[in-house]
Amino acid sequence: MRDEHAERYHVGMNPAKIARFRDSERYFICPLCHDALHLDGTSLRCANRHTFDIAKQGYVNLSPSAKQSQFYNKESFANRGHILDAGYYDHIMRAVLEAVDNHCPAPHNVDFAGLRDAQCPAVLDAGCGEGFYARAVQDAHPEADVLAFDISKDSIRQAAHEDMGMAVKWFVGNLADLPVHDGTIDCILDVFSPIHYDEFRRVMKDDAVVIKVVPGAHHDEQLRELARAQLRNADYSNEQTIEQFATHFTIVDSQLISQTFAMSDDDVRTFAHMTPLLFNVDIDALDLTQINELTIEARIIVARK
Numbered sequence: 001m002r003d004e005h006a007e008r009y010h011v012g013m014n015p016a017k018i019a020r021f022r023d024s025e026r027y028f029i030c031p032l033c034h035d036a037l038h039l040d041g042t043s044l045r046c047a048n049r050h051t052f053d054i055a056k057q058g059y060v061n062l063s064p065s066a067k068q069s070q071f072y073n074k075e076s077f078a079n080r081g082h083i084l085d086a087g088y089y090d091h092i093m094r095a096v097l098e099a100v101d102n103h104c105p106a107p108h109n110v111d112f113a114g115l116r117d118a119q120c121p122a123v124l125d126a127g128c129g130e131g132f133y134a135r136a137v138q139d140a141h142p143e144a145d146v147l148a149f150d151i152s153k154d155s156i157r158q159a160a161h162e163d164m165g166m167a168v169k170w171f172v173g174n175l176a177d178l179p180v181h182d183g184t185i186d187c188i189l190d191v192f193s194p195i196h197y198d199e200f201r202r203v204m205k206d207d208a209v210v211i212k213v214v215p216g217a218h219h220d221e222q223l224r225e226l227a228r229a230q231l232r233n234a235d236y237s238n239e240q241t242i243e244q245f246a247t248h249f250t251i252v253d254s255q256l257i258s259q260t261f262a263m264s265d266d267d268v269r270t271f272a273h274m275t276p277l278l279f280n281v282d283i284d285a286l287d288l289t290q291i292n293e294l295t296i297e298a299r300i301i302v303a304r305k
């Protein structure tokens with residue numbers, strides 16, 4: 001039954017959306033038995049015949065029991081997509097790309113065939129959301145293998161849908177039990193996402209880097225000031241997060257990226273509804289018209305094992 005279903009699926013499926021999973025055994029393991037996963041028709045399958053279909057958008061669900069977050073629904077994706085498209089995070093994205101360029105082992109002076117087989121850098125975006133950073137890295141580095149996952153199926157579906165290059169290997173995955181082989185990743189991106197130290201270390205090569213992005217102390221400060229009465233702690237601090245990170249990895253670079261934008265009332269409203277720092281605030285009780293500019297700030301930290 002399963003094969004018939006896959007066959008039928010195949011007819012309507014764009015082969016380009018499957019091509020990116022051709023060398024799956026290089027990176028992916030079965031979330032059930034941890035055996036290597038191979039591309040088989042329009043599915044990834046292990047030797048024990050555990051089967052994971054590639055969805056028509058071009059992603060694979062390797063965490064079939066994943067739960068959705070109440071804060072990441074279709075509406076919040078639309079809001080986030082609008083804010084990202086408007087360019088308010090472009091300075092953060094440029095800094096992430098720069099960090100990849102400067103610290104991810106780049107395959108210089110290698111002929112193309114050799115590069116593809118041996119030295120193609122593997123970048124894993126852990127908690128990629130709607131894929132803004134993963135797509136940017138893949139566009140900037142067509143030679144790289146970019147793997148990107150999130151626990152939210154909705155966000156991965158959206159990310160894959162918007163991936164015009166069809167090169168990023170999108171998957172739904174569990175941060176605490178990554179369906180990825182030991183020691184295969186050159187660079188982990190961890191952008192505004194939780195971290196799982198043991199899993200990161202396990203999948204990283206010895207000389208791999210983690211690029212971690214955390215909100216800066218001034219991030220969203222105009223909104224947090226307005227919501228001060230409702231917030232338990234209006235003064236956001238990332239110090240604890242960074243200190244903890246530094247006990248697990250050796251920090252080799254750290255920079256603060258900050259820009260303050262004039263923002264329309266509509267964009268302020270959209271932003272207020274999407275920022276995690278205000279998830280527990282009653283947005284409708286705030287007079288958002290008092291805000292006409294907003295600071296988008298992040299610290300970009302590069303670290304090694």
Ligand SMILES: [Zn+2]
Nearest residue numbers: 030033046050
């Ligand atoms: Zn299996």
